[in-house]
Amino acid sequence: MDHKGVFEALIEQLMQLPGVGRKTAERFAFFILKMPSESAKKIATAIIDTKEKLFFCRVCNNMTEEETCRICQSSARDHQKILVVEEANTLAAIEKSGEYKGLYHVLHGTCSPLTDHEGGNAAVKGLIERVRNESNPILEVILATSPNIDGEATALYITRLIKPFGVKVTRIACGVPAGSDIEYADEVTLVKSLEGRREVYS
Amino acid sequence: MSHLSTEALVLSTLRLGEADKLITFFTLTRGKIAGVAKGARRFKNRFGAALEPFTQCHLVAFEKTQNKLVRINQVDILHSFQKLRDDWDTIELGTQMARLVLRMTPEEQPHPAIYHLLQEALAFLETGLDRSLSFILFMVKLIEECGFQPQWTICSGGTGHGGGTTFSHREGGILCDRCATRDAASVGISADALQFLQTVSAADFRSGHSQSPSILVKREVETLLRDYITYMIGSKKRGRW
Numbered sequence: 001m002d003h004k005g006v007f008e009a010l011i012e013q014l015m016q017l018p019g020v021g022r023k024t025a026e027r028f029a030f031f032i033l034k035m036p037s038e039s040a041k042k043i044a045t046a047i048i049d050t051k052e053k054l055f056f057c058r059v060c061n062n063m064t065e066e067e068t069c070r071i072c073q074s075s076a077r078d079h080q081k082i083l084v085v086e087e088a089n090t091l092a093a094i095e096k097s098g099e100y101k102g103l104y105h106v107l108h109g110t111c112s113p114l115t116d117h118e119g120g121n122a123a124v125k126g127l128i129e130r131v132r133n134e135s136n137p138i139l140e141v142i143l144a145t146s147p148n149i150d151g152e153a154t155a156l157y158i159t160r161l162i163k164p165f166g167v168k169v170t171r172i173a174c175g176v177p178a179g180s181d182i183e184y185a186d187e188v189t190l191v192k193s194l195e196g197r198r199e200v201y202s
Numbered sequence: 203m204s205h206l207s208t209e210a211l212v213l214s215t216l217r218l219g220e221a222d223k224l225i226t227f228f229t230l231t232r233g234k235i236a237g238v239a240k241g242a243r244r245f246k247n248r249f250g251a252a253l254e255p256f257t258q259c260h261l262v263a264f265e266k267t268q269n270k271l272v273r274i275n276q277v278d279i280l281h282s283f284q285k286l287r288d289d290w291d292t293i294e295l296g297t298q299m300a301r302l303v304l305r306m307t308p309e310e311q312p313h314p315a316i317y318h319l320l321q322e323a324l325a326f327l328e329t330g331l332d333r334s335l336s337f338i339l340f341m342v343k344l345i346e347e348c349g350f351q352p353q354w355t356i357c358s359g360g361t362g363h364g365g366g367t368t369f370s371h372r373e374g375g376i377l378c379d380r381c382a383t384r385d386a387a388s389v390g391i392s393a394d395a396l397q398f399l400q401t402v403s404a405a406d407f408r409s410g411h412s413q414s415p416s417i418l419v420k421r422e423v424e425t426l427l428r429d430y431i432t433y434m435i436g437s438k439k440r441g442r443w
């Protein structure tokens with residue numbers, strides 16, 4: 001392989017990443033070319049480590065270096081609550097807030113008639129197994145899928161499947177974003193926020 | 203760069219890049235067009251819920267000459283059809299309607315009748331009592347608008363025979379007993395189903411709702427129309443688009 005071949009191969013590989021087109025891939029490739037060997041090796045090693053040492057938790061599908069993730073193993077967590085998210089990065093965001101103490105279930109996608117996305121289906125089966133498992137009774141399943149049609153469809157689908165087990169199913173609130181001006185909210189957002197209103201206690 | 207301003211229905215939305223969405227609309231004045239909504243997936247974005255599927259909106263976009271995609275500038279909700287998105291069954295039926303329009307119409311060809319048909323059908327899904335009937339009538343009328351109107355009254359064998367007992371996708375119509383051998387793939391059709399199809403073909407979408415076919419007839423007609431559409435658009439998945 002000549003120099004152009006090596007460089008071209010790098011560009012092609014980078015283009016596999018989501019949102020990276022030819023232009024961006026070229027920019028990245030030139031950057032890598034100019035960066036110290038040490039730093040470039042670190043990137044390569046991190047990618048290899050991710051693929052070799054990281055797995056999806058066999059209980060909740062979260063990223064883990066062991067068979068079962070740290071959250072599922074923790075006795076400090078509330079094992080009667082499961083919060084369902086589409087992607088692991090949502091889980092990370094919720095963990096950062098430190099407000100939630102229960103367990104998770106990561107779908108790695110949605111199950112909606114719109115997307116034909118089958119990815120989420122296996123994960124939904126896993127969720128049903130967890131709800132069914134009587135040795136560890138689940139009291140509440142919180143659906144934190146996105147408030148768009150795919151996320152709503154997924155929430156409706158999961159609700160339909162797990163309600164028969166007598167579990168409390170809740171949906172995260174949807175409405176006016178914190179820190180924004182209410183006058184800029186569209187009608188759907190306003191209606192949703194009215195539906196999800198709650199009593200104010202003094 | 204020219205300017206586009208029209209009423210539109212959102213057919214589909216796809217994630218694009220890091221924070222954008224690729225939206226396909228059926229517009230009143232320009233037919234089916236696709237466009238990019240920059241930043242539409244960000245938490246605070248100027249589009250809000252206006253780009254969700256089924257939404258009837260007023261769309262303002264810029265056309266790029268070298269690119270088929272328009273750049274979506276502003277979208278105002280005219281009717282959100284939010285109720286459709288609150289129920290799995292209506293999401294499913296609405297999605298299939300939108301998908302049919304997506305698959306059966308060419309790009310950038312104005313077809314106001316299809317626009318009004320989809321809008322009316324979504325409204326019937328939202329408030330109507332018999333959603334499966336609305337879906338069937340939508341298929342009947344969309345097939346007609348797309349120029350695939352089947353022959354429901356006389357045999358398509360070309361011999362002037364009346365009546366029919368099977369339906370041929372290839373011939374695009376019914377075949378009588380004598381002509382049924384012309385197409386080995388033709389499927390049986392009951393007298394009740396045929397009667398229903400003849401009646402609703404002669405009526406418009408709205409007045410077709412005065413019919414009250416039995417569940418069996420609805421099931422038969424729905425399967426027949428789905429298979430016919432699948433045949434017409436060359437889809438590999440039977441009855442799914």
Ligand SMILES: [Zn+2]
Nearest residue numbers: 057060069072
């Ligand atoms: Zn886990």
Ligand SMILES: [Zn+2]
Nearest residue numbers: 357359363381
């Ligand atoms: Zn004949």
